[in-house]
Amino acid sequence: MSEVQQPTPTMPTFDADRVRSDFPILLEALPSGRRLVYLDNAATTQKPLAVIAASDDYYRHANANVHRAIHTLSQRATQQYEGARDKIAGFLGAGSRDEIVFTGGTTDGINLVAQCYARPRLGPGDEILVTELEHHSNIVPWQMVAEATGAEVVVVPIGDDGSVSLEDFKAKLSERTTIAAFAHISNSLGTVLPVADMISAAHDAGAVTLIDGAQAVAHSPVDVEALDADFYAISAHKLFGPTGFGALYGKRALLESMPPYQGGGDMIETVSFSGTTYNDVPYKFEAGTPNIAGAAAFGAAIDYVNALDLNAVFEHEHELLARATAAMQDIEGLRIIGTAPGKAGIISFVMDGIHAHDIGTLLDESGIAIRTGHHCAMPVMERFDVAATARVSFAAYNTAEDVDALIQGLGSIQRIFG
Numbered sequence: 282m283s284e285v286q287q288p289t290p291t292m293p294t295f296d297a298d299r300v301r302s303d304f305p306i307l308l309e310a311l312p313s314g315r316r317l318v319y320l321d322n323a324a325t326t327q328k329p330l331a332v333i334a335a336s337d338d339y340y341r342h343a344n345a346n347v348h349r350a351i352h353t354l355s356q357r358a359t360q361q362y363e364g365a366r367d368k369i370a371g372f373l374g375a376g377s378r379d380e381i382v383f384t385g386g387t388t389d390g391i392n393l394v395a396q397c398y399a400r401p402r403l404g405p406g407d408e409i410l411v412t413e414l415e416h417h418s419n420i421v422p423w424q425m426v427a428e429a430t431g432a433e434v435v436v437v438p439i440g441d442d443g444s445v446s447l448e449d450f451k452a453k454l455s456e457r458t459t460i461a462a463f464a465h466i467s468n469s470l471g472t473v474l475p476v477a478d479m480i481s482a483a484h485d486a487g488a489v490t491l492i493d494g495a496q497a498v499a500h501s502p503v504d505v506e507a508l509d510a511d512f513y514a515i516s517a518h519k520l521f522g523p524t525g526f527g528a529l530y531g532k533r534a535l536l537e538s539m540p541p542y543q544g545g546g547d548m549i550e551t552v553s554f555s556g557t558t559y560n561d562v563p564y565k566f567e568a569g570t571p572n573i574a575g576a577a578a579f580g581a582a583i584d585y586v587n588a589l590d591l592n593a594v595f596e597h598e599h600e601l602l603a604r605a606t607a608a609m610q611d612i613e614g615l616r617i618i619g620t621a622p623g624k625a626g627i628i629s630f631v632m633d634g635i636h637a638h639d640i641g642t643l644l645d646e647s648g649i650a651i652r653t654g655h656h657c658a659m660p661v662m663e664r665f666d667v668a669a670t671a672r673v674s675f676a677a678y679n680t681a682e683d684v685d686a687l688i689q690g691l692g693s694i695q696r697i698f699g
């Protein structure tokens with residue numbers, strides 16, 4: 282197990298309690314009268330009032346279809362929808378708003394790239410490179426296109442601490458690699474991958490890269506241009522935004538070279554039975570009436586995080602990670618799975634003789650919400666030879682008090698079962 286930072290005796294100046302007060306659901310008393318300790322942020326984050334209000338405001342004051350009508354409500358709806366595109370482009374460091382495609386989330390974005398970029402280019406002998414720590418949504422779409430085209434999915438192994446080494450990645454790259462798809466941060470282990478170096482190595486081998494940024498947007502700074510990522514997929518709900526909405530960044534030339542994902546309204550320039558021409562990017566990939574309220578709410582979420590000091594948030598999460606890790610290492614029979622240096626605020630663990638689901642159920646009785654199971658990363662469970670893990674994951678609104686409640690809860694479980 283790698284060395285962990287010792288917790289600082291006092292928590293830093295970042296005011297997590299103030300952030301917490303922006304989230305109505307966290308202020309609700311549980312039926313037991315207890316305070317909710319929400320530590321399942323890698324699955325989804327809670328929503329601040331500003332995000333809830335943006336969705337409400339959209340339906341009260343702007344509800345109409347986008348791009349199509351000239352009436353006032355349609356203009357408002359279009360402004361909110363397209364305004365969100367500008368905010369997301371800025372947040373991700375994209376060079377142009379046209380490189381931001383709205384999607385239903387990370388899963389949708391990866392499937393779009395698999396079907397529209399990879400599938401037309403792949404054939405027998407071609408390779409798709411992924412790592413062993415991927416979420417199912419960055420495995421199964423590639424298996425599907427591999428099956429359809431005769432290409433092969435090649436897997437970069439992970440180390441005992443859950444890390445991905447650049448050398449192992451390079452060793453699996455070849456002139457047959459068409460696309461390399463990998464997470465920026467693992468949702469099951471917290472590992473931060475050396476993405477900038479991996480992207481550069483993939484480019485040297487002539488491959489295009491897709492980065493699964495579902496976890497990274499919430500836990501680290503992201504700049505797609507500085508990374509030189511070709512595609513970068515995110516979900517709004519991991520970053521205090523709504524579920525079922527997200528964005529795919531793609532370099533303009535690549536997006537322009539791809540056929541549309543789905544056919545329908547808004548993605549066309551002209552339609553006739555003798556032939557149809559398509560709209561420009563990104564609209565070519567946005568068929569049908571979109572999730573306009575989702576865009577408006579995600580725009581509000583980006584405003585919200587931009588108003589926080591993100592570096593202070595990340596530092597705060599690392600303090601919580603260090604505090605929790607140090608205390609968990611003192612609990613007999615508890616083993617942390619995923620100890621890569623520099624990991625993000627996610628801790629997967631198992632306890633001797635206690636099923637992960639029992640840990641989750643018992644903590645829930647104390648008002649502590651964690652995630653248990655395979656975390657949509659079954660190959661990771663197989664790699665570490667466990668059926669399931671319990672996982673805690675932090676966000677800006679978590680406090681030292683939350684960590685202490687968790688540790689107390691785990692201590693009681695250990696005493697009951699140990």
Ligand code: PMP
Pocket residue numbers: 323324385386387388389416418419464466467468493495496516518657
């Ligand atoms: N990749 C990672 C690393 C994730 O954590 C998640 C969400 N658990 C996804 C992909 C899928 O995101 P979504 O379900 O929002 O499409």
